[in-house]
Amino acid sequence: MGMTHAVKVEEATVLFEDFKALDGVNLELPVGKIIGFIGPSGAGKTTLIRAVVGRQRLSRGAITVLGVPAGTAELRSRLSYMTQENSVYPDLTVRQNLRYFSTMFGVPRAKVADEVSRLLAVMTMQSQADQLVRSLSGGQKQRVSLAVALISEPELMVLDEPTVGLDPVLREQIWAIFRKLAANGTSIIITSHVMDEAERCDDLVLIRDGKVLAHGSPSGLCEQTGTKTVEQSFLQLVGAQA
DSSP states (O other), X not given: OOOSOSEEEEEEEEEETTEEEEEEEEEEEOTTSEEXXXXXXXXXXXXXXXXXTTSSOOSEEEEEETTEETTOGGGGGTEEEEOSSOOSOXXXXXXXXXXXXXXHTXXXXXXXXHHHHHHHHHTTOGGGTTSBGGGSOHHHHHHHHHHHHTTTOOSEEEEESTTTTOOHHHHXXXXXXXXXXXHTTOEEEEXXXXXXXXXXXXXXXXXXXXEEEEEEOHHHHHHHHTOSSHHHHHHHHHHHHO
16 A cells, blocks of 8 residues: 655644744645645745755654655655755766766666766756856756756655746746656655745645645635635635734
């Protein structure tokens, strides 16, 4: 029997001195779906995903990822984490970056070249393969970072603001990739403060002040609040708490 959820969060709380970055969060996130963590800057989205990938210690509570505790060593090969900052080397070419990170992430030496070719094809970056990353546009650098996150086809991808600063055409291309990955069983967590991106997700977690305001499908949240868009739904939920 397969896993019923990719991530389970129980009473997750993170305290920074007198500030609660997360406040008793409880969630069960589905397998093989695109899950959006949506909320304004400072809502707690990045803290929550850092806790999911094992980079943020909880003050209280527990998080289970792919059936094991968050931060467990075996998860390194099963999940990927893309931060808001470009995490690739500007003085290496695209191909050299992908080769280096493939080796670092444990791809067998005999398979590295094939993996690099696959990643270049997925991101349609064959023509930029031998360009230095520092010479690329912002959107192209973002694609290289995303390619690194795709190495070894992880079961769970955790992406912090992956489409910020991208032009509309490139954003459509990236979302097409997300949709294809999810259709093949990959679970994808995306943070965003852009409400129109929320409409593209299968499952939404609306976050504000370290708390979950609501969790459900875009259509379900709109139905629950009697609104037509996720943005209207979010604003109504915020107003109800005020």
